Amino acid sequence: MFFRSFFDENLAQMSYLVGCQQTGEAIVVDPARKIGQYLITAKNEGLRIVAVTETHIHADYLSGARELATKCDATLYVSDEGDENWKYEYLDGLKSVLLKDGAEFTLGHIEFKVMHTPGHTPESISFILTDKGGGSSEPMGIFTGDFVFVGDIGRPDLLEKAAGFANTAEIGARQMFHSLQRFKGLPDFLQVWPAHGAGSACGKALGAVPMSTVGYEKLNNWALKPEDEEKFVKTLLSGQPEPPKYFAMMKKLNKIGPELIEGGRIPELHNVEELGKYGKATVFLDTRGNADFARAHYKGAINIPFNKSFTNWAGWLIGYDQDIVLIAPGDKVDAIRESLRAIGLDRVVAFIDSALTLVDKEKTESYGEITVKELYELLEDDNYQLIDVRNQSEWDEGRIPAAIHKMLGVLVNHLEELPKDKTYLLQCRSGARSAIATSLMQANGYTNVLNVKGGYLAWAKEKFSVAH
Template identity: 30%
Template sequence: MAKLDLIPVIDEGLGNSTYILDLGDGRALVMDPERDIRGVRAQARRLGRSIAYAAETHLHADFISGVRELAGSDGATILAPEVGPRGFTLPGLRDGDTVGLGALSLQAVATPGHSPEHLSYLVLDDGRIAGVFTGGSLMVGTAGRTDLVSPDQTVPLARAQYHSLQRLMELPDETPVWPTHGAGSFCSAAAGGDRVSTIGRERATNPLLQVSGEDAFVEALLGSLGTFPDYFLRLGEINKQGPAVLGAAPALAALTPGRVRELQDHGAQVIDVRTPADFAAGHIPGSLSNTLRPVFATWLGWLADPGKPVIIVRAPDQDPEDITWEAAKVGFDALAGELAGGLSAWNAAADAPDAEVVAPLVPADLIAPEATILDIRQAGEYAAGHVPGARNIELGALAGHLSEVPDGPVLVMCGHGERAMSAASILTAGGRTGISVLDGGPGDWTNATGKAIQTSR
């Protein structure tokens, strides 16, 4: 059996791996592609391969699937689980179905749990198992969460996940395991950096496979789950009905300051994608800070309203295509446009309101002793180590808990500063004053003060 040529295309922000499998005859299969297929196309071109198949393991909740994008632009054949009527035509696969791929073949294995229809796929080379794509079922050191369908399905799906992992454990120890979700994904609870594994390694080291019996597995899996973005609850249906095929990056229309104000008056949201320092120095009143970085799409989907127009404010060196593709990953297909000329154009407009200023990023050794410290990281991050006395309200929940934030001065902190600036923008848009942002995280505070951080575990 020849060694497979498998290339991962990793989205560090969403924590997902798309795989390109070289079929050895000038063609390739792409497994679990995201909607932004620029990286996939670039790798296929580098290999000199045409994309013949676009496959997915389940109806993704954390991103818009790219299978229709590849079918529309590259003529790829879609391979996906049977889920009943869809908004587009494809031959849905069921347990045991096998698809010939030239010298290789792909065999579907029902592994429900992360979703009811979830399939894993065995890659067969001359009938022998060469590896398994496990999607959101078996992952490195964990398994996919089961609370993304409905509360009444969370426990039944966790029980199904137990049996799915037991079924995968019937594979030989040396079988390579290629999950879709990994570190950084809200579909996964593991914190490690490895993205691939083997059946034997998971059998020996995966904590969920060390517990005894189904009930203990369910308790351990559900006990490991944190919060997740609420857009996870709507993307699965979009993927089932079939997202629009974009073909190219959606355009950003140029908007004058006057047009931006007019759209704001009618409910439009302004998303400022510049750095925290730039936002702190001045921004359009009421705008949300969400720095363009690998996790931009996650926080756009979590904090912005998909039912309202979105206006972008960017720096001159930020690529508009990167912004629009990131937005499209989480279902924001048609942005209203961008402020032409950036914030300098806003400041130059005679009738524009003055740009708001958030207090500059505060070094850890200059924290005002009377300030309330608000830590807006995830609960698990906070428990692992935080500044003593800091209050924890997760960024994703902050807008609904403004009444719990005391009057200023309030110092907002996260791990580096980007999420904290998002929180500061929410607080100032809600009328709060005396808000500042820590330049850094708990480690910087420790280095500056010589004091130990506190844990809650």
């Protein structure tokens, strides 16, 4: 048997290619939209991708299942659990098999047995793999999707918080409790292959180790220890992070079917004057580091640095009805575009090299930064307002006196509450998120904005008085 895992560090997402080396057939489990990685690996290993499957309708990234099945003329194996709200709607014209609890299918000499594991979502299923081609009658591992992670489990509140299904969080938590009782009955030696690692918003505290075993999780995963259902439900629902705004769109698109990706490069602009033809609904997205952006940038641009957090914040801050013009070095454009496609932000209409936008000084602007010592001196001045853009849990743990809380992901929704005659001081944990927030406010017409270097960590280090 051939087995290869793939990890997208921007989304903390895991996918898998499994092949029967005796028959040359392969299947991809929970594919990302970046399908080239599977095609190349399969070709290099002498395998043909004949099947595609996924554990549930994902909310945090755009699935590559439809793209891969179409490209390879492969059979789709997908869940038929859950009610009518959780059925795949794009299967017409594709070879597909709908799966219920207890169903089995084979790929060459590899057997997959379906286990319905609701809780994260109603239709969630896991796959128990047995390598019969290797002579084993015992299973090797289980693809758990967003059911069981290393050290954590999938959150049950996304349907309510992100997809808008009222009063479903507690129902999901109770389903999760009972699904975990079935999981506990699996052999301890079974390997656990989850769909996410540390950094994913699909759980509270996912481990950074890529795989585990059932036995290890029974010993160490907090969620597998409680025997009392009420206590479990309360613990699971408390402290869950804010789900990114784009999660609702991912659920919708993965249900109805993501658009197939069209080839070709986007137009390159060769001077700053060409940017003038794009209307106010266009997002000018500058992906440089925040220090470079702060020194000088195209007026009206927002700054989301191209790093591990890029995809997450792009999903929070860019609308699916907006065109995007990238401001970035030419050699980074394809990678940036691929990261945006991973969450369905396909409307990139052009790009311009960031250096060209800085030539015309009349079309550039900048913003300043202050230290926490300078901030301390300004807090008593009514002309200044401190805005804390951290998550709710961070705010609850401690904050700087006089700050108001406007989490970065929803900051633009509250701009009407902020008069433009003040100077705004933006602060987060370290200064990175507040730099993005500073660019957002400046792009929306706030001319007096300053980023607080070092953020709350620097404030706490200086041992200033902190209100709780």
